[in-house]
Amino acid sequence: MSIPLRTIALVSFYSSLKMNTKNSNPKAFISYSWDDDSHKEWVAKLATDLRNDGVETILDQWHTVPGDQLPAFMEREIRENDYVIIICTSNYKLKSDQRKGGVGYEGDIMTAEVHTQGNHRKFIPVLAQGTWEQSAPSWLKGKYYVDLSNPDRRNTNYSDLRATIFGTRTGAPPVGSAPKRSMHKPLAASQDEPVKIVGVIVDEVTEPRMDGTPGSALYKVPFRLNRTPSSIWSEIFILTWNRPPKFTTMHRPRIARISGAKIILDGTTIDEVKKYHRETLILCVDEANKEEAKILEHRRKEEEQRREKSEAHRRSVEDEASNLNFD
Template sequence: MQNTYYNLLMSGNEEAWTGTSWAMECSRVFEHTHDDVKRPFAALDDVALGSLMSFPTIFAYEKYLRASARVGRITEVTRRQSEFAFTFAFDPTVSPIPYDTFMALLRELDIESKREVNRSHWAVKNVDLARVLYGAGLTSSPTLQPQARPPRVFISYSWDSPEHRAWVAQLASSLRHDGIDVILDQWHLGLGEELSAFMVNGVRESDRVLVICTEQYVRKGQERQGGVGYEQMLVSSQIMRHVGTNKFIPVVRQTTGVAPALPDDLSGRMYVDLSDGPNAHVAYRQLVHDLHNIRTPLPPLGPRPAAL
């Protein structure tokens, strides 16, 4: 089954496939999909979504944008009230497909050349995508490999000031641009939703947690004040259950003192300093590499020196 189906995600938003996540209205799912193809997945339950995520995916733009398409995988799907939110990863072995090349392949890809390329939707096609790409000289292999889910990161911080909130949002935007799926209250927490549940799910379901350590955050955490105090209790409980975990990363943003202040539960841990200064950019790149688990390669081990 995995070799004979693929997903088509078509969007009219020019920024849709520039990050690692997007959302599609529920009413647009299975548009331009044959009934026989749709039937096994029509329930859209966990089993059906798991099957759909196992298929390769074309991420395309509507015709008027004349933009290149990408190939990859849907790595996670979240059901919301009126839409499906999903994260995705591009296949590094498949280069972007130029607009003219993509349009020339519409028939082989079972994409209708008039209405379908002018409509944002999620379709499923009974086509061996790997074979089509290989036949067009776009890949060097007739198979496509699964793609890893982007790292998911939850940001814990205090609302020190409007300027600090904007700084945190900018950090989150930069991380998303660098392929990291960030969970941030400013984006993911709606009015009327339960703050404690958001915190619990964010800490529990993320791969890493960035703890933005301003002086005010550290003070509130130590005094167990408000949301910061609650998040610090969550951090403490996870550290106690998983001794030695590196899930929580202290991110320092401070203006006073030589030695940065850290919450008690995170003291003694390696931190990254993103305080304003000439080294902030280097520290940010270090953070991105760590979140992607990119390690500095060890130099080769040389032979034992001869006796003097």
């Protein structure tokens, strides 16, 4: 049985190799200020690391040439990419707050998108120099940022940035006591059974803020699974939810996460689930089941081949050794 390219790529991903799956790589645009040559090199190094790790990273140093319309480039990349990584320095803060140059223009576009669409998580601040107070534009104050300013903590915090982009951050551990009331009782299932959605966990549905801010009418809706899925299944589900093979115009990528035996949609409504997300959830669960099965089968065959080679080698050694005579 031939292994599809997407399955082979997923196997490589879970073996800590580079992920090269078509149509599964998140896209990110880097917004920064040209402080000096050293800072430009720092930004290019970050962009290179992200591309090596499977993020299709857009950087003006690579993607623009003399004669390009820079305002059109900036506006297009901010609107079309999955994420915008904002490199914060004191100079970036100054230009953004005073709306100067390209940084100021980008700031206008980003703040407008946040206010009109409420997609705060699309914009990821990264501290490159100094303190957060010195480097954060006023519209980013209070946001959770990634600190890459300290070389000693760079690898750990970079991993946090990468996990955020891929939607693979570690969720909260499962709650010890079962909910008092749910639409369906969880079913006992072995690890060999396909993962299925059992129903909505009614007691854990949160309430909307309803404070008039964008997105304040949305809330968390958790779904009980028949068993706790593997980390491989969880990764595939998140990747598929963020870029499903088919979806409605009301699909909301980047709101799904796995926590124990639960899928949590953080930023939707029960009505949206009923009208739009139900079919996509079923599709993503089925896709994760199929891809996980392919990966496990691929691994099983590889292990079987390794074992057969080892046994053949052992038999060959035994045969040759039996013919050796030291008399």
